[in-house]
Amino acid sequence: MSTAGDQQTPADLDAWVDQVAAVLGLEPSEVPVGEILDLTRRVAHGIARPAGPVTAFMLGLAVGRGTASGTTTELADGLGALAER
Known part of the structure; x- marks a missing residue:
């Protein structure tokens, strides 16, 4: 390292x-490193820099708990699109 x-x-x-x-x-x-990095980049640029890692953490919680429907890829793409609106 x-x-x-x-x-x-x-x-x-x-x-x-x-x-x-x-x-x-x-x-x-x-x-899914690439998907997470893409999500955090899109959110950081579309909302605010600190929102990137916070959103990635929230996605991980939702996926881990099974509270969101869709695959990790679908959810990450949807959140990225939401941030870009």
């Missing part, structure tokens, strides 16, 4: 996802 001030790489993100997945009891392959 890179240290503060170093240039981060996609490999650093992959390593981080692997580490966090292990702590949380998840399979890294279950983490």
